[in-house]
Amino acid sequence: MPVTRGFIGRRRPERPDRLPPGQYDAGTSWPTLTAEVTPHLDPQAWTIAVDGLVERPTTWSWDEAHALPQSTYLGDIHCVTTWSRLDMTFAGVSVDTLLEAAGPLPEAAYVMAHSTTGYTTNLPLEDVTGGKAWVAWEADGKPLTPDHGGPARLVVPHLYFWKSAKWVTRLELMARDQPGFWERNGYHDRGDPWLEQRYQGDP
Ligand SMILES: Nc1nc2c(c(=O)[nH]1)N[C@H]1C(S)=C(S)[C@@H](COP(=O)(O)O)O[C@H]1N2
Ligand SMILES: [Mo]
Numbered sequence: 001m002p003v004t005r006g007f008i009g010r011r012r013p014e015r016p017d018r019l020p021p022g023q024y025d026a027g028t029s030w031p032t033l034t035a036e037v038t039p040h041l042d043p044q045a046w047t048i049a050v051d052g053l054v055e056r057p058t059t060w061s062w063d064e065a066h067a068l069p070q071s072t073y074l075g076d077i078h079c080v081t082t083w084s085r086l087d088m089t090f091a092g093v094s095v096d097t098l099l100e101a102a103g104p105l106p107e108a109a110y111v112m113a114h115s116t117t118g119y120t121t122n123l124p125l126e127d128v129t130g131g132k133a134w135v136a137w138e139a140d141g142k143p144l145t146p147d148h149g150g151p152a153r154l155v156v157p158h159l160y161f162w163k164s165a166k167w168v169t170r171l172e173l174m175a176r177d178q179p180g181f182w183e184r185n186g187y188h189d190r191g192d193p194w195l196e197q198r199y200q201g202d203p
Contacts, residue, residue, distance in 0.1 A: 018076060018086055020193035026083040032147045033079060035181065036117040039167055043151040048098070048135055052112075052173035055103035062151065065135070068093045073134055073157060078193040080160040090155045092136035095128045098171065107175045113154050113163075114170035121163050121180035122189065123156065125173065132158055135168060160191035160198070 019025060043062045051057035060068070071094040078084045104125065111123045127133065134155045137144055144150030149166025156163045162182045183189055188197040195203055 019084055020078055021196050023078055023082055023084040023193065026085050030085060030148070031079070031081075031083055033081065033162075034147070034166070036115075036119060038146050039116055040146050041116060041151055041167060043137075046151045047169060048152065049170045050098050050102035050173070051170065053105040053108035053175060054099075054173055055105060056101065058098070058102045060098070065093055065152075066137075068097050071097070071131075071134060073136070073155060075157055077155075077157050077161050077164070080162055080187065080191070080193075080198050084193075089138075089140055090134055090136035090157075091138040091141075092134045092152065092155070094131060095133040095135060095154075095171070096131060098135065099129060102173075104173055108173035110174045110177045112172040112174060112178060112180060113165040113168050114172060115165050115167040116169050117167055119165055119167075119181050121154075121165050122178055122183055123159070123163055124177070124190065127156060127159060127163075127190070128171075132156065158192070160188075160193050162187060163191055 046062050047059050048065055049059040070091060073090045076084055076086045077088055109125050111125055111128055113121050135152055136155045137152045139148060144153060152168060153166040154164050154168045186199055188199055188202050191197050
């Protein structure tokens with residue numbers, strides 16, 4: 001039986017445990033939040049690179065990335081502007097798979113995700129390893145639209161969604177933490193929604 005998102009995506013006061021503090025359930029609506037002009041990228045021209053402090057800097061084309069073992073996230077996402085969406089699916093490749101190929105050097109401890117637009121966001125390496133992060137090209141069974149980061153975006157759902165860089169093309173491994181776009185503009189360096197790490201200075 002096909003899943004009817006209108007039913008399973010509806011407000012669910014019976015599951016308050018699913019919502020981090022200060023968040024509301026946006027139901028089936030998926031707002032777009034973009035600081036830049038939305039780029040319209042040709043998937044055949046898109047590539048994803050893992051470089052910086054790695055043994056083998058590696059770049060995958062669209063077709064090469066799709067030939068890797070595929071991986072799916074089923075769960076919730078949380079935007080710092082207080083909307084959450086429950087029971088989403090994102091399909092693509094696990095960041096673990098990309099990192100295994102590139103071989104992080106022992107001193108690599110942080111990642112900067114780069115988008116084609118110049119958007120960046122920083123993450124501890126441990127927040128993108130162990131099955132917690134994806135480079136995704138599908139959401140809810142459909143190709144990601146340009147508005148939502150298509151052809152491919154980062155998805156790091158256990159952190160606020162600004163960490164999930166849209167139009168991602170590069171994961172740069174670094175020894176030291178450096179602030180990305182929103183982090184330089186006052187957002188928290190890590191952004192755990194369960195700890196309400198919204199802004200610099202939050203716990
Ligand atoms: N390149 C880029 N990625 C981005 C953003 C952005 O402005 N530019 N916004 C972030 C924020 S704040 C959120 S909540 C999500 C929004 O993703 P959506 O527009 O698909 O809902 O993308 C994140 N990734
Ligand atoms: Mo956001």
